[in-house]
Amino acid sequence: MKGILRLAQSRWLRVLAPILLACLTACAKKHDPAAANSGGGAAVQRNVITMKGAAQ
């Protein structure tokens, strides 16, 4: 328990934690297609084609 508290109070963790968090957020965004498209990438437009039947 003491070890964990000491780790939480350590200067290294306070410096590294925000960097680690920023890194994880960036990675998550990269793997989310919706977020990737909204970031200026060319989104593929999909149209709906409806097919009907006719006798003439």
Next chain:
Amino acid sequence: MKKILAVGLLFLGLASGAKALTSASSVKVKVFEMRASVNSDCSGAVTIFKTDNPTPVDLMTNPLLGSGALTNGTYHCLMFHIDDILTVVPQTTDGSCTAGTAYNLDIFTDQFQNLSATPEGVVILAHPGIEDDPWIYFNDSTATALTNDCFAKVNDGCSVCSGPCRMTPLNETSDQTHSLVINTNFKVDGSSTTCVMLQPVMSIR
């Protein structure tokens, strides 16, 4: 003069009686699948819709066959997997075809002239009166011809050819509605002992 007129009328009567043809008041068809390709040879197609158990729909009522997503592009080939046995009700009584009676009529029936294949190339042979479930193809390749029966994506070189039917490429940049036309006007034939269907004229609109 009267003699010439009489001979002419007799000739016309014989000619018109040579084949009893009528149209249909109802044409029910089943469509299993539709695919579209940006290539004139129909390669690299994407599925628009697909079902294993399609409900028969009456072409006379302009029914919905299915719908699906397509990315922007120009599509040069459309293909449909259909049941070749149509349920047809003749418009008028003509020979062996009785008005108001439903007949199951095969449009992929001639084993010497009709030949089909799946988009992957698996051959489908025609059997009279049996559900063979062929594919029909529409594209803008040089293989298309007015005499083609639409059952193959390439021309097979037979006398009345199985080959693709002509279509104008579809430029898909927005939502669109199109129609698969299977025109059976004057194709219901009652001149033999059983009511049969001549090759309908198929197109994309």
